Amino acid sequence: PCDACQLACTVDEMPMTMFPRTEASDDSGTDVPIKFTTDGTMQMHLAQRDLGVSFRNGMSINPVERGHVAFRTDDIEAFKHHLEVHGVPYSDYGTRFAKEWHQIFFLDPEGTVVE
Template sequence: MTWSILGASLAAHDLAASGHVFGTLLGLGAPRHRDARTLEFGPGLRLQRPDRVLSRTAGGLLGPAGARHVAIAVDDLHRVAGNLGRAALPCLEAERAEFGTDALWTLDPASNLVAFVARGPAAPEPGWHVHHVNLPAADVREATAFYVEMAGMREGRWQAPAARGDFSIDPAELSVLTLGTDNSGLHIIRPDPGFALRNGFAHNPSIGGHPAFCVPDVGAVKARLEAAGVLVSDAGVYAMAGMRQIYLLDPASNVIEVNQRV
């Protein structure tokens, strides 16, 4: 099955502050105001201010949902729905207005919220793109199998640089559902509390998940962030062959990666 990362959605408690970081400092451009609580940047990023609501179901209380998720475009949504149904996995139809087309909400085995969306026409490239989305999972193999079996994704081999940082690329701890030869796609990682300390970072990209945006000039992004007083971890080329990576926290404390092919 053909698939792609449609985009990532993040919670943003202060839309103006988050919009400034992503639009101006990261250089993603002017956002589109979808509604009073949602900003969209190109085809790849949605910022949502969570609703303060609670609802009760047979399983208990539910808080705000949908603010933080990964959206994956697939060319056969009916097949994905059938796979989820046969596996008796939770699945809800999305409202058509949420993605402008048919889509399904589900949870992967690590309880990451995922939207499978019917593939539409390719959007014009805005000068940046989502390189990957990183999802945490205590059981990496179980989560990887979910995406392979439910959506027909293909697991690839991690492409590490010769001078790799201090982290494991054992498939039991890190997997890549690949869209190419540059580790683009969906990353599944087992959270590693010592990751930042061992690698000399201020941020731990293995915990909580993160989107990664590929830009033309990561050095310019870093300079703008630091001039604005944003703490940046410059990882250099340490995890993915041919990719320089930096990390930061956005105003809602989401871990963000920005990278560039070098």
């Protein structure tokens, strides 16, 4: 089989860890399937592409159009302030996707989405 087919089989076989998602509505969040796994220190989330998520949520950045890298912070407000001081626009999705994580997304200088 092709590489994409092998990847699809691997993703289908990936053990899924549950995490509390926020229920999507017509104008907030997303209800695409997400696989989440962890080794205890690092996490991987694999989500189906949703080209309309930024439009439905009134945001300019779509984190599930082509994927993104993510980092966690203990002080999201301080980090948002840091971005604002440096003139970096961001999309603040809050808890629209996951109940326990406040998520913001911005673009690095090369156009990669960063959470």
